[in-house]
Amino acid sequence: MERFVADRMLGKLARWLRALGYDTLYLGGAGDEVIRRALEEGRILLTRNRRAHPWLRRGRVLVITADDPREQLREVVRQLRLSLAEEALLSRCLACNRPLVTADKEEVRGDVPDYVWQTHADFRRCQGCGRVFWSGSHAENMRHRLKADFSDL
Numbered sequence: 001m002e003r004f005v006a007d008r009m010l011g012k013l014a015r016w017l018r019a020l021g022y023d024t025l026y027l028g029g030a031g032d033e034v035i036r037r038a039l040e041e042g043r044i045l046l047t048r049n050r051r052a053h054p055w056l057r058r059g060r061v062l063v064i065t066a067d068d069p070r071e072q073l074r075e076v077v078r079q080l081r082l083s084l085a086e087e088a089l090l091s092r093c094l095a096c097n098r099p100l101v102t103a104d105k106e107e108v109r110g111d112v113p114d115y116v117w118q119t120h121a122d123f124r125r126c127q128g129c130g131r132v133f134w135s136g137s138h139a140e141n142m143r144h145r146l147k148a149d150f151s152d153l
Ligand SMILES: [Zn+2]
Pocket: 093, 094, 095, 096, 097, 098, 126, 127, 128, 129, 130, 131
């Protein structure tokens, strides 16, 4: 599975890639750190800077041209022919990029709204930031939007 590091212009794109299950760093800081992580960890650099980093190995940089984050996601998926596995959707924390682990329903009580706890069975927790995610309207929405966006691929 490809891994990415997004430069500071591409925070929303980073979240969408995480939603698809792709390991995507978003540092939001200096360019040098972004490049260092790309090289050291074998990540594909996503950048909006056309002049960027000619010394990085060909194919390891993708220059993003679209302004809209969903269009940007289409660019990445098309250019790199990424797979959109259903089971990978929402397998990674949108906020901090860590993989989510299945959480026991009893264990998340109090960490999610009551109505969510009462009406859902499948919960996942981020081991980094502790956020709890569940298959619900937000996840379904995202799934529908992704499906619509990529229906022609
Ligand atoms: Zn997290």
